[in-house]
Amino acid sequence: MHDAFDDLTIGHIKLLLSAADLGSFTQAANASGLSPAAVSKAIMRFEQRLGVPLFLRSTRTxxxxxxxxxxxxxxREALALLHRAEQAAADAQAEPAGQLRVSLPTPYAHWRLPRLLSAFQxxxxxxxxxxxISDRSVSLGNDAFDIAIRGHELADSGMVARKLEDAELVIVAAPEYLARAPAPNRPQDLLQHQCIQFRLPGxxxxxxxxxxxGGVRKEIATNGNLVCEDEYVGGIALARAGAGIYQMYRFAVEEDLAAGRLIELLPAYGGATRPFYLIYPDGITQPAKLRAFIDFLAETLVKAPRPGQPA
Structure with missing residues (x-):
């Protein structure tokens, strides 16, 4: 076993923890943006270095x-200790400072956060x-992010999930599309339409x-030949061009609806929502930069009136 750590050791540790958390080299590769072969090679280097197997592998498990x-x-404990050391050094400053690494999905990056960041700065x-900016899930501890915004809570019990909002969904299409296809009158009619699809990254x-x-949330699997992968907001451009019907967050298409570029469909069946959460490590002491960001979003975004609500 080597006495000195090479420059890649910390990165390999993060890959190791990701593979252990996710139970899959492929999922760890997706989360880190690497190929499964690269992750497998990194783990093998660890095992060769230590001289012991870290994983039991079979064709299925x-x-x-x-x-x-x-x-x-x-x-995990060693990385946490390093992180606490960095936090202590950063918190020694009188004013919140330093680099804050934020992972957020494309809808928030395009429509929710831009109007707030100038005020935060x-x-x-x-x-x-x-x-x-990515619609893929990340692991805060392993991927070196301080905080994340996601459309679901994380299974990691060491993380806090603070709800930001329940974002309303809306089904839309361009006038060009509706000129050649009659608008659906009920959700089941969507099965006869070209619906723009989104493939979930995870x-x-x-x-x-x-x-x-009838006051009950329901789901429907639609059909369509156009599939967006990795980037959720790409379907809006396709919908604007008349390529099909799309379901998106209302906050992302408000301007298109107001300008008539998109038309809301099935409003009598509206009102379904999906949550967005602020995800960050659970700890008694948090770096000043992280606490400043959390408090700022709570003050501005969480309390901000939604469309149609009184200010």
């Missing part, structure tokens, strides 16, 4: 060995906000569409 389980726990000029499944009928 993968799990940690007893040694691997202990080693992963120790690595004016209030905290010494915080540098680094935005990672599971690879096509996202179902949500609606409310």
């Amino acid at each position: 993968m799990r940690l060995t007893d040694i691997g389980d202990r080693y992963v726990a120790d690595c 004016a209030r905290f000029p010494h915080i540098q906000v680094r935005l990672h 599971s690879g499944r096509i996202s179902t569409w949500s609606y409310r009928e």
